[in-house]
Amino acid sequence: MKTAVTLCRVAEASAGPFVFHDELPIGFAKAAQHGFSAVELFLPSADAVSIDAIKQLQTQHSLEIAAVGTGAGMVKHGLSLTDADPVVRQKALEFILALVDFGANFSAPAILGSMQGKHGGSVSKEQALTYLAEALRIIGSHAKARGVTFLYEPLNRYETNLINTVGDAAAFIHNHELDNIKILADLFHMNIEEKSLELAIAENIETIGHIHFADSNRRAIGFGHTDRMPLLLLLHQLQYQGYLSAEILPLPSADEAAAQFILSTQL
Ligand code: LER
Numbered sequence: 001m002k003t004a005v006t007l008c009r010v011a012e013a014s015a016g017p018f019v020f021h022d023e024l025p026i027g028f029a030k031a032a033q034h035g036f037s038a039v040e041l042f043l044p045s046a047d048a049v050s051i052d053a054i055k056q057l058q059t060q061h062s063l064e065i066a067a068v069g070t071g072a073g074m075v076k077h078g079l080s081l082t083d084a085d086p087v088v089r090q091k092a093l094e095f096i097l098a099l100v101d102f103g104a105n106f107s108a109p110a111i112l113g114s115m116q117g118k119h120g121g122s123v124s125k126e127q128a129l130t131y132l133a134e135a136l137r138i139i140g141s142h143a144k145a146r147g148v149t150f151l152y153e154p155l156n157r158y159e160t161n162l163i164n165t166v167g168d169a170a171a172f173i174h175n176h177e178l179d180n181i182k183i184l185a186d187l188f189h190m191n192i193e194e195k196s197l198e199l200a201i202a203e204n205i206e207t208i209g210h211i212h213f214a215d216s217n218r219r220a221i222g223f224g225h226t227d228r229m230p231l232l233l234l235l236h237q238l239q240y241q242g243y244l245s246a247e248i249l250p251l252p253s254a255d256e257a258a259a260q261f262i263l264s265t266q267l
């Protein structure tokens, strides 16, 4: 199974579920030392780091870029695709499109997580979901023209009141006929929202493009109460081709979390 590890360069997200927070050369070296196949980048913006510098580090360490997060648009600038203000929605869209372009340099999809926002105030749930579908239609087609998919991530109820389960995300994509949008299934959110992790994965495997492979407490699997073997066997049986990515807390230390993560992905 292909593995990825998160590398965060966003100061506002220093307490977030990211394994490494080092400068890029150190983060890439650690990812390679631990045996990951790829790095998942969480950056301040599309122009924060040099594309050539990343390509050089990829070659040096034989690492792919698994995906590129967009959450800095929310944590740094308060941008969301479902904001009541059309100017904010437009800025959110542009922020994400720039990261889609950035990721396409490495054949990496960008991710919509926290920037999907929430409904409330003057924005009804129906209106927010319409904004979300409109944005995903534009982003999906923009990404397709650049040869990458785009990842939509349902989040748990404490982070969004829009879409919380993998099944609802798949239905949303299907009902709106959204092209080139895949689901990012994050086991941490799913542990809160799904009836069964295995069922949610099995029923929606066609639409799942990426997995945040995290335990119930958002640590590496083995440090919480998720049973990893049924998940690994299922993914193997379903011939899942995407990444298992370590979007997990760096506990008890970044290196111990990384080492446990690699162990947890072995059948
Ligand atoms: C992002 O991948 C994620 O899982 C969210 O919890 C971030 O808000």
Ligand code: MN
Pocket (backbone or CB within 6 Å): 113, 153, 186, 212, 247
């Ligand atoms: Mn996630």
